Amino acid sequence: MLNRLFQIVKQLSALVGLVFWMGCSETGLPDADEGVKQQILLLGNGSEPQGLDLHLVGGVPENRIISALFEGLIAYHPTSDELPEPGVAERWETNADASTWRFFLREDARWSNGDPVLASDFLYAYERILTAELGAQYANMLYVMKGAEAFHTGKTNDFEEVGVKALDARTLEIQLIGSMPHFINMLKHYSWFPLHRPTIERFGGLLDRSGAWTQVGNMVGNGAFRLNVWKPDQYIKVVKSETYWDRKEVRLNGIIFFPIPDSSTEKRMFESGRLHLAYEVPQNDIEYMRKEHPEWLHIDPLLGVYYYGFNTQRKPLDDRRVRHALAMAIDRETLVEKVSLGGQIPATSFVPAMFDRYPSVDYVTYDPVRARALLAAAGFPNGEGFPVLKLLFNTSNGHRKIAEAIVEMWHRELNVSITLLNKEWRVFLSDLEHLDFDIARKGWVGDYANPMTFLDLYTSGNGNNETGWSNQDYDQLIDEAMRAGNSDAQIERLSEAEGVLMAEMPVAPIYWYTRAYLLDERVEGWHPTILDNHPYKYIYLKADGRSH
Amino acid sequence: MVEAIERDDFTMIKFILSRIIQSAVVVFIILTLTFVMVRLAPGGPFSSERKMQPYILERINAYYGLDDPVILQYFNYVGGVLRGNLGPSFTETRTVNQILESTIPVSFELGTWALLIALGIGLPIGILAAVKRNSALDYGPMSVAMLGICFPTFVMGPVLAMIFGVWLGWFNVAGWFVASDRVLPACTLGLVYAAYIARIARGGMLEVLNQDFIRTAAAKGVSSWGIIFKHSLRGGLLPVVSFLGPALAGLISGSFVVETVFNLPGMGREFVTSAFDRDYFLVQGTVIVYAALITAANLGVDIAQVVLNPKLGFED
Numbered sequence: 001m002l003n004r005l006f007q008i009v010k011q012l013s014a015l016v017g018l019v020f021w022m023g024c025s026e027t028g029l030p031d032a033d034e035g036v037k038q039q040i041l042l043l044g045n046g047s048e049p050q051g052l053d054l055h056l057v058g059g060v061p062e063n064r065i066i067s068a069l070f071e072g073l074i075a076y077h078p079t080s081d082e083l084p085e086p087g088v089a090e091r092w093e094t095n096a097d098a099s100t101w102r103f104f105l106r107e108d109a110r111w112s113n114g115d116p117v118l119a120s121d122f123l124y125a126y127e128r129i130l131t132a133e134l135g136a137q138y139a140n141m142l143y144v145m146k147g148a149e150a151f152h153t154g155k156t157n158d159f160e161e162v163g164v165k166a167l168d169a170r171t172l173e174i175q176l177i178g179s180m181p182h183f184i185n186m187l188k189h190y191s192w193f194p195l196h197r198p199t200i201e202r203f204g205g206l207l208d209r210s211g212a213w214t215q216v217g218n219m220v221g222n223g224a225f226r227l228n229v230w231k232p233d234q235y236i237k238v239v240k241s242e243t244y245w246d247r248k249e250v251r252l253n254g255i256i257f258f259p260i261p262d263s264s265t266e267k268r269m270f271e272s273g274r275l276h277l278a279y280e281v282p283q284n285d286i287e288y289m290r291k292e293h294p295e296w297l298h299i300d301p302l303l304g305v306y307y308y309g310f311n312t313q314r315k316p317l318d319d320r321r322v323r324h325a326l327a328m329a330i331d332r333e334t335l336v337e338k339v340s341l342g343g344q345i346p347a348t349s350f351v352p353a354m355f356d357r358y359p360s361v362d363y364v365t366y367d368p369v370r371a372r373a374l375l376a377a378a379g380f381p382n383g384e385g386f387p388v389l390k391l392l393f394n395t396s397n398g399h400r401k402i403a404e405a406i407v408e409m410w411h412r413e414l415n416v417s418i419t420l421l422n423k424e425w426r427v428f429l430s431d432l433e434h435l436d437f438d439i440a441r442k443g444w445v446g447d448y449a450n451p452m453t454f455l456d457l458y459t460s461g462n463g464n465n466e467t468g469w470s471n472q473d474y475d476q477l478i479d480e481a482m483r484a485g486n487s488d489a490q491i492e493r494l495s496e497a498e499g500v501l502m503a504e505m506p507v508a509p510i511y512w513y514t515r516a517y518l519l520d521e522r523v524e525g526w527h528p529t530i531l532d533n534h535p536y537k538y539i540y541l542k543a544d545g546r547s548h
Numbered sequence: 549m550v551e552a553i554e555r556d557d558f559t560m561i562k563f564i565l566s567r568i569i570q571s572a573v574v575v576f577i578i579l580t581l582t583f584v585m586v587r588l589a590p591g592g593p594f595s596s597e598r599k600m601q602p603y604i605l606e607r608i609n610a611y612y613g614l615d616d617p618v619i620l621q622y623f624n625y626v627g628g629v630l631r632g633n634l635g636p637s638f639t640e641t642r643t644v645n646q647i648l649e650s651t652i653p654v655s656f657e658l659g660t661w662a663l664l665i666a667l668g669i670g671l672p673i674g675i676l677a678a679v680k681r682n683s684a685l686d687y688g689p690m691s692v693a694m695l696g697i698c699f700p701t702f703v704m705g706p707v708l709a710m711i712f713g714v715w716l717g718w719f720n721v722a723g724w725f726v727a728s729d730r731v732l733p734a735c736t737l738g739l740v741y742a743a744y745i746a747r748i749a750r751g752g753m754l755e756v757l758n759q760d761f762i763r764t765a766a767a768k769g770v771s772s773w774g775i776i777f778k779h780s781l782r783g784g785l786l787p788v789v790s791f792l793g794p795a796l797a798g799l800i801s802g803s804f805v806v807e808t809v810f811n812l813p814g815m816g817r818e819f820v821t822s823a824f825d826r827d828y829f830l831v832q833g834t835v836i837v838y839a840a841l842i843t844a845a846n847l848g849v850d851i852a853q854v855v856l857n858p859k860l861g862f863e864d
Contacts, residue, residue: 029725233651234725268714272713427590
């Protein structure tokens with residue numbers, strides 16, 4: 001019996017040896033130095049992408065890969081997210097009130113299999129994303145197109161009724177629901193990208209959600225790079241496309257995306273010379289990096305706001321004065337300097353003051369004296385009689401620290417006691433959705449470079465509102481802004497709307513986001529942009545920079 | 549009671565068969581409980597900070613069959629499992645089968661190395677400490693072992709990665725690409741288990757070494773090595789063997805912490821993140837694998853115990 005056991009152990013160790021040997025035969029990947037020599041960019045990229053089917057994903061890691069593999073009518077501009085850069089469209093024109101747009105596709109735009117990119121490829125993609133059965137989560141991005149919502153919600157089954165037409169093989173006309181000067185920036189989002197019809201049809205068809213068409217060897221894209229290797233949980237490699245129209249501009253030979261969910265691990269990979277970019281610096285390491293490696297650390301403004309939402313249907317938060325008092329009692333400067341530590345910008349309004357043309361107004365300031373007066377006016381002099389409220393946040397150390405600091409500020413300035421309540425992410429989301437909270441942590445990062453991406457959240461009935469707040473004037477202003485004839489009028493309406501929002505204060509802005517990351521000094525052509533888009537076509541690796 | 553010495557292969561086979569059937573029932577019950585619990589958890593698989601319109605959500609639910617009555621979903625799922633189909637994942641393009649096929653070998657290999665390290669370090673230390681009890685050879689290594697237990701993997705892993713990866717540059721700090729990528733994670737995982745094994749082995753050995761038959765053997769002039777290897781090990785290591793059952797299942801089903809710290813494409817990460825993501829089919833799939841592993845490991849331990857201890861038999 002004992003012998004038999006030994007036999008088993010022997011066989012097992014032989015098996016282990018075999019597995020080990022198989023591991024050995026695998027080749028390593030380039031490190032940062034080798035990457036510079038080969039012009040291969042090594043990027044830490046958060047988590048494993050949900051997929052690469054651009055109609056079925058919604059995250060940031062996915063966007064970073066998809067933007068290498070596909071290109072829309074308009075591309076990302078290398079230095080500013082507010083400017084359009086010609087993509088598949090060589091030029092475009094619009095009618096006087098910016099409600100009908102014509103795009104002229106370039107002759108030399110090619111799919112990675114050599115097929116030309118035609119207006120019909122955009123039509124096919126729009127029909128697919130708007131087909132309700134597919135269940136594309138970003139389909140409503142296309143609702144600005146005439147008839148798109150009706151088609152998506154089944155009010156019509158005729159795609160001809162949707163306001164998009166191929167005037168000829170290379171001219172695409174899009175009709176919008178109103179005049180929309182900022183439409184051009186929306187086109188940079190991948191929900192507006194074209195798809196290669198024969199590929200989709202070959203691997204499951206229009207409604208297929210399996211992602212078969214996105215696999216290596218199957219995928220046909222039109223971006224500056226094409227998919228080369230996809231090892232789930234390990235890495236995704238893309239290589240320079242030989243068919244891309246602007247291939248002469250592209251200096252990188254390839255990009256490797258590493259899914260690294262843990263930011264400390266990512267930082268160690270960067271420090272040991274395995275990455276050119278660490279996507280996120282752990283909060284506690286920012287000070288260390290600032291001192292020891294200022295040449296790596298970058299902190300750029302990111303178009304997003306961190307804020308607390310009030311449940312305006314619960315007492316005493318239904319009183320505007322109480323909401324204002326709480327918002328005014330937050331010392332944002334101290335919070336950013338001593339607690340959040342990432343160089344965030346204290347928020348003075350809901351829309352981050354990061355746009356070139358949108359006026360910034362200081363709606364929220366730290367004013368404990370006024371805060372106390374407002375609270376007293378609402379019937380709680382010196383906090384007397386104020387009920388114990390709960391501050392809900394999703395479980396995370398960063399959110400906890402901020403919540404502890406703010407609760408302490410409220411206690412100190414207003415003498416009110418508010419307790420902390422943390423819940424696991426999905427439970428937290430479910431509580432928000434059912435308005436089952438008093439005060440809740442929230443955050444929003446813009447989808448596109450226009451204040452609308454923040455302000456339309458608080459229209460009545462918007463799924464992301466989640467405060468129970470609703471205001472007719474506000475809805476009216478947003479609606480007018482949607483249909484404003486020119487961009488000046490649009491900005492004016494939006495600014496007015498924000499005034500209403502801040503006067504009512506259903507949300508208390510805390511800080512505007514920044515993104516802290518580590519970047520190898522040899523990476524060239526990388527510029528800070530408010531939506532964190534960095535088109536790969538302009539990036540290259542300079543050999544004479546100092547290595548680490 | 550039947551004398552254990554008269555046991556034959558037939559009773560052993562009977563014993564194993566009945567245990568396998570018991571295990572299958574246990575796994576099935578666990579599967580059912582998991583199915584119910586994961587659906588009772590608040591928040592669905594497609595909830596997100598950016599709200600989806602209800603009718604888009606309906607379409608997605610319909611695609612995955614989540615709009616069927618729960619009982620029908622359950623029977624569909626069990627039917628699938630019996631045919632070897634564990635269903636789709638909501639968070640990845642791969643199916644649950646594909647995810648498990650690619651992650652289990654990684655966790656299995658890592659766990660095997662860790663186990664070898666744990667036994668290779670833990671056993672000699674534990675035995676030596678018992679034999680030389682109350683000496684420097686006992687206190688020294690056992691204090692280190694105590695430290696090893698107190699030093700959790702989420703501290704040990706980053707420390708090893710910093711020293712050997714970032715400062716010395718001997719190994720990659722993360723990844724699973726070349727053979728040497730096994731060293732740091734296997735050590736991290738193995739050292740903790742080594743500490744436990746050392747302590748358990750010491751305790752077991754001490755108990756045996758204090759018994760009369762050992763004193764008799766020593767009185768008869770058996771060498772001290774003879775006493776250790778011939779007379780004590782079998783009995784002294786029984787507690788280690790019992791410990792190895794669940795430990796083995798834990799080791800080869802992957803460690804969430806070690807796989808996260810070293811960014812390994814193993815099953816431990818899937819196990820934890822799938823629950824956070826409410827990735828129903830993936831949660832169920834990983835739980836089935838884990839349950840099967842733990843029951844199999846316990847069965848293996850029971851057999852090994854009978855082999856090592858003649859006083860036990862295969863009869864219950």
